[in-house]
Amino acid sequence: MCRIRSFLTAVLWALAGSAASAATGPASAPPCSHHQPLRQAFFGDLHVHTRYSLDASTQGTRTTPDQAYRFARGEPLGIQPWDEAGRPQRSLQLRRPLDFAMVSDHAELLGEVEMCTTPEIDGYNSWQCLLYRHWPRGAFYLFNATAALKAEHLGMCGDKGERCLAAALAPWREMQEAARAHNDRSGNCAFTTFIGYKWTGSEPRSGGNLHRNVVFRNATVPPLPISFIDAPAASLLWSRLEADCNRGGEGCDSLVIPHNSNLSAGFMFGDPSGEREPLDAAAAAQRRRMEPLVEIMQHKGASECFFDPAVTRDELCAFEQLPEDNISGFDNPPGPQTGFLRQVWQQGLGLQAELGINPFQTGVIASSDTHLGAPGAVEEDRFLGHGGAGVPARGAVPPGLPDKLEYNPGGLAVLWAEENSREALFQAMRRREAYATSGPRILTRLFAGPDLPPTLCGAPDMLATAYDLGVPMGGELNRADSGRMRLLLSAQQDPGTADAPGLPLQKIQVIKGWLGADGQTRERVYDVAGEARSDASVNLATCEPEGTGHASLCAVWEDPDFDPEQAAFYYSRVVENPSCRWSQRQCVAAAVDCDDRATLGEGFEACCAPEHRPVIRERAWTSPIWYRPASAALREPPEPV
Numbered sequence: 001m002c003r004i005r006s007f008l009t010a011v012l013w014a015l016a017g018s019a020a021s022a023a024t025g026p027a028s029a030p031p032c033s034h035h036q037p038l039r040q041a042f043f044g045d046l047h048v049h050t051r052y053s054l055d056a057s058t059q060g061t062r063t064t065p066d067q068a069y070r071f072a073r074g075e076p077l078g079i080q081p082w083d084e085a086g087r088p089q090r091s092l093q094l095r096r097p098l099d100f101a102m103v104s105d106h107a108e109l110l111g112e113v114e115m116c117t118t119p120e121i122d123g124y125n126s127w128q129c130l131l132y133r134h135w136p137r138g139a140f141y142l143f144n145a146t147a148a149l150k151a152e153h154l155g156m157c158g159d160k161g162e163r164c165l166a167a168a169l170a171p172w173r174e175m176q177e178a179a180r181a182h183n184d185r186s187g188n189c190a191f192t193t194f195i196g197y198k199w200t201g202s203e204p205r206s207g208g209n210l211h212r213n214v215v216f217r218n219a220t221v222p223p224l225p226i227s228f229i230d231a232p233a234a235s236l237l238w239s240r241l242e243a244d245c246n247r248g249g250e251g252c253d254s255l256v257i258p259h260n261s262n263l264s265a266g267f268m269f270g271d272p273s274g275e276r277e278p279l280d281a282a283a284a285a286q287r288r289r290m291e292p293l294v295e296i297m298q299h300k301g302a303s304e305c306f307f308d309p310a311v312t313r314d315e316l317c318a319f320e321q322l323p324e325d326n327i328s329g330f331d332n333p334p335g336p337q338t339g340f341l342r343q344v345w346q347q348g349l350g351l352q353a354e355l356g357i358n359p360f361q362t363g364v365i366a367s368s369d370t371h372l373g374a375p376g377a378v379e380e381d382r383f384l385g386h387g388g389a390g391v392p393a394r395g396a397v398p399p400g401l402p403d404k405l406e407y408n409p410g411g412l413a414v415l416w417a418e419e420n421s422r423e424a425l426f427q428a429m430r431r432r433e434a435y436a437t438s439g440p441r442i443l444t445r446l447f448a449g450p451d452l453p454p455t456l457c458g459a460p461d462m463l464a465t466a467y468d469l470g471v472p473m474g475g476e477l478n479r480a481d482s483g484r485m486r487l488l489l490s491a492q493q494d495p496g497t498a499d500a501p502g503l504p505l506q507k508i509q510v511i512k513g514w515l516g517a518d519g520q521t522r523e524r525v526y527d528v529a530g531e532a533r534s535d536a537s538v539n540l541a542t543c544e545p546e547g548t549g550h551a552s553l554c555a556v557w558e559d560p561d562f563d564p565e566q567a568a569f570y571y572s573r574v575v576e577n578p579s580c581r582w583s584q585r586q587c588v589a590a591a592v593d594c595d596d597r598a599t600l601g602e603g604f605e606a607c608c609a610p611e612h613r614p615v616i617r618e619r620a621w622t623s624p625i626w627y628r629p630a631s632a633a634l635r636e637p638p639e640p641v
Helices: 002-024 065-072 110-117 127-134 136-149 162-182 234-246 281-290 341-355 422-430 462-469 582-589
Strands: 040-048 077-082 088-092 100-103 192-199 212-216 254-258 293-298 363-366 412-417 434-437 443-448 486-492 505-515 521-530 552-558 568-576 619-622 625-627
Touching: 040 065, 040 192, 040 212, 040 293, 065 077, 065 100, 065 162, 100 162, 110 127, 110 136, 110 162, 127 136, 162 192, 192 422, 212 234, 234 254, 234 281, 254 422, 281 341, 293 434, 341 505, 341 521, 341 568, 363 619, 412 422, 443 462, 443 568, 443 619, 443 625, 462 486, 486 505, 486 521, 486 568, 505 552, 521 552
Parallel strands: 040 100, 100 192, 254 293, 293 363, 363 434
Antiparallel strands: 040 412, 077 088, 192 212, 212 254, 363 412, 412 434, 434 619, 443 486, 486 552, 505 521, 505 568, 568 619, 568 625
8 A cells, every 4th residue: 555655646746746846936036125133023824724624615614725815914704604696694804914824724635525526526426425515514524534543545536545636636736826826925025825734633542633734845845745644643744754855855845733732632742551662762853853843722722731720730721721632522631641732841851861852842833723714813802713623604603602612713823033934934933933822913032041131121132132142932052051040031912903902911921841850840830020910800791901911021030940950941921911702702792691591592501601711811822942951962863864
């Protein structure tokens, strides 16, 4: 089977050669007119599904990749349900356009969806495609179980999947062409696109999510996405990408971003069952090379840290925590070891001591995971659901709340780069100079270095000094000759828009994890700027904010517990004043009064459910900075040729 797939891949490389050349476009572009050596923040969404994803199309999504990019740039978008004339019954529009975006449709069923929606393709009248068109929900479960759990093509694809592989060429070309058309290569550099896709696998016994988004550096890409069917393990995906792209395709380069580790049942970064071989140094190095970032927040919850009063006193870990630990709907609650990043980063420190390399040295971003083709639609007051695992609206607008109570609008990826170009943004991802927000466009910086001046905040050369004497978020320090560790932290509130002004900030926190002399990992949360306890609140009857806060915050903080012989990581968390969550906004708009059951209209029952969280504290998370003692030399094995 692998030989046949390899042969088909070679044939497809040849067939797609001219198309790839056409998509590449001019060899070079003019420099961006707004270039900042000290870097600037760009906001985007790297997790977007359109009509070519099975779970989007079976819920009525008709958005094309072209329309998705138009929406990201500020144009309105019609979404399901549709009337008999094909007119959308709802619409969305961003208040502010994004700086960058990537359509990331599922690789596994591109051809199947194309076959079942294109009468000219052989297989259109197969029983599987008839099921797809006449019972979309049934097709959703059948198709996904075959591809994401069994790693197989469906029967109508041919013995070796060749029919569906051929059918997948057209949507893959369309995704590339849309990215090419909307990537601003003029000196304005107003908008950047990336070509990419989602690799979609699951751990069958636990239902654990293994999904990853693949991002390509430029327009030189493989003739077809490498799917879970082609490479049914993350390590196989990395190896195929390295062989076929990063080292095997001239000019091709890629990186991988895992998402929803909160729903991985612990399998995203390891094997909690203990049945597989532990990581060796070569595997750890490959993971570190290929996965520089992870998605900490999206529509299906947050993955920062697990909250239980018996486990941690950090109450902010409860933010958008889902009730299950898996993506398949099994009734298994989450726990400290089920994929939360703070714990994973602590495990990385232990593996660094053992292997000489940290496989989990990842930065963070957030995105939406929209299945409406609506990148950046993350505003609480305009949330209409995102489809996918949420409430479908194929045939009619659902009564009451538009999505499951546990889900949220998602977040944004933020990259610190010199300019808004593919090359500059991709390099920012590579070096992990990135952060995540839960939706607001908060600006935040993080630097670390033993020699950062205590008076750096407000200095005219603050950033130049910070880059000169320290490392930014995502970086690594391996010396502290002075025996101290200082961090520069700054944040500015989202200014918002005239009709939706941003909220003030409450505080900046530093979260530290370290490896003790006894080999045990520990963590601590420090409040370093703003108020640990604030008078700010929100009126739940009107959703009007109350109290005071900060337009900006800055501090140079010195770790009072620093030990130069202990490996550690530091990241910051910027917290906004409280506001109404999307669900509470809609409950208020519907005049729901939980003391008067007569006001509880159809679909609004969740407004009064015990699990309803009416208040949200929006935030930003930076990528960590790692400290490696000078005595712990990096022992990275040579990369394979």
